[in-house]
Amino acid sequence: MSQEPQTEPSSQPSSAVQRARADLDAGREWKARERLVGHLAGEFDAEALELLGEVNYAMRDLPAAGAAWFGTARRGKDVDEAVEAWRERHGDHFAQMWSSLPRSVRERDGNKRVDALHRRAEQDRASATSGGSPRPPGAGQTGAGSAGSASSGDGGLDAATVIALALAVLFVACAVIGLVTLLGWLVPG
Structure with missing residues (x-):
């Protein structure tokens, strides 16, 4: 100053x-x-x-x-x-x-x-x-x-981050199941 x-x-x-x-x-x-x-x-x-x-x-x-x-x-x-x-x-x-x-x-x-x-x-x-x-x-x-920020500030995860990760895993699982189902319809077994 x-x-x-x-x-x-x-x-x-x-x-x-x-x-x-x-x-x-x-x-x-x-x-x-x-x-x-x-x-x-x-x-x-x-x-x-x-x-x-x-x-x-x-x-x-x-x-x-x-x-x-x-x-x-x-x-x-x-x-x-x-x-x-x-x-x-x-x-x-x-x-x-x-x-x-x-x-x-x-x-x-x-x-x-x-x-x-x-x-x-x-x-x-x-x-x-x-x-x-x-x-x-x-x-x-x-x-x-x-509340709702990406981390709690002490290096741990907060609830919003855990929920986001769970939704991402669920999305990937649904995409894999959908792809397998689609291939089952297209490729005769």
Whole structure:
């Protein structure tokens, strides 16, 4: 992470924020979001970050709003709701949460919450690299990492893999029986 001096936000909004507000006034929330995301990929802008959270919240993308607002000083019921949705989306997988933050937020030192998340993400990565598990198996996993994956993570097979193998064996057996039966009809015995 780069060590940049903390500067006070200017009283004049950036051109990206001004254009995003114009997009919002014109009813183009999606365009405002794209504009803000692109702007924040290149530089840290607290006002743009806060507006991005507002746009995502208005679009009912609570996890994205939570990721944006996590890097700001903004507080309130809407922020708590969005941050909780963001944490739920990632199942408290700290490395995923870290990577979902805008790049400019990840590259800027000085935000205690963001710095703490970075430390937890690094601990999870170090634990996973050393063969440990950052959390108990199945804890906080959602989607592809939950039940139904190809392996249980400890080298064993899970139920889905066993069922798939059984169906494959059954398919091959039926194909062989069908071929033998067909040959019996075609070749007089």
